[in-house]
Amino acid sequence: xxxxxxxxxxxxxxxxxxxxGHGDDLAFVDANHPSARIAQSxxxxxxxxxxxxxxxxxxxxxxxxxxxDDFDPDPVRVMMPVDDPDRVPDVQRAVLAEIERAAGRPVxxxxxxxxxxxxxxxxxxxxVQVGDSxxxxxxxxxxxxxx
Numbered sequence: 001x002x003x004x005x006x007x008x009x010x011x012x013x014x015x016x017x018x019x020x021g022h023g024d025d026l027a028f029v030d031a032n033h034p035s036a037r038i039a040q041s042x043x044x045x046x047x048x049x050x051x052x053x054x055x056x057x058x059x060x061x062x063x064x065x066x067x068x069d070d071f072d073p074d075p076v077r078v079m080m081p082v083d084d085p086d087r088v089p090d091v092q093r094a095v096l097a098e099i100e101r102a103a104g105r106p107v108x109x110x111x112x113x114x115x116x117x118x119x120x121x122x123x124x125x126x127x128v129q130v131g132d133s134x135x136x137x138x139x140x141x142x143x144x145x146x147x
Contacts, residue, residue, distance in 0.1 A: 008061035013048045016126045017066055020143045027121035028062075028128050030055060030091070030137035034118075035129040041122035051131040056094040058130045059139075063102035069144035074110030079117040079138040091134035099141070112140075 005014075020026065024043070029035050039047035050058050069075040076099055081087045092109070100107050112120060120140055121127065130137070 006061035006064055008050065008053065008058060009065065010048070010050075012046070013050075013062075013128065014065075016044060016046050016048055016128070017062070019044065020125045022143060022145045023069065023072075024143050025120065025124040025140045026066075026126060026128060026143065027124045028055065028059065028095075028130070028139040028141060029121065030135070031129065031131050031133045032135070033121075033129060033138055035127050038118060038121045039127040042124050042126050044126040046126040048126065048128045050128065053130040053132065055091055055130050055132040055134065055137045055139075056098055058128065059095050059098045060102075062128070063099060066102075066141070067144040067146050068099065068103045068107070069142040071144070072142050075142040075144065076107050077110040077112050077117070077120065077140040079114055079136050080111045081136050082114055085111065089134065089136045091132065091137040092139075095137070095139060109139075
């Protein structure tokens with residue numbers, strides 16, 4: 001155990017977060033995502049699984065140590081619902097609230113179609129999959145710098 005580190009942040013997850021550099025994306029995906037296949041194409045080829053965890057809880061813990069990229073106009077990107085691209089699913093609202101709380105500012109996410117999200121996730125640094133089965137609980141979050 002580490003002092004002041006959320007226990008959700010496992011050693012493997014901390015390694016992944018610490019190994020990333022400024023401008024690297026991390027894919028955070030729900031239980032429905034083809035994460036094992038996508039993770040094989042990422043830079044680290046790492047899949048970190050947090051079974052039984054909600055996306056909101058996982059993001060709250062991760063954002064306690066993860067700097068959001070302030071130089072990018074879209075440091076957070078979400079997967080758009082196929083049936084209604086303008087709809088914002090509850091899981092996305094909850095996660096964006098956690099990201100905004102941690103960043104201390106409003107964050108308007110970029111929106112990606114399902115195929116574009118999969119391609120972008122495959123080009124990310126790694127994948128974190130939670131046990132949350134909420135539809136469209138898929139996010140790309142770009143790492144910033146600590147000043």
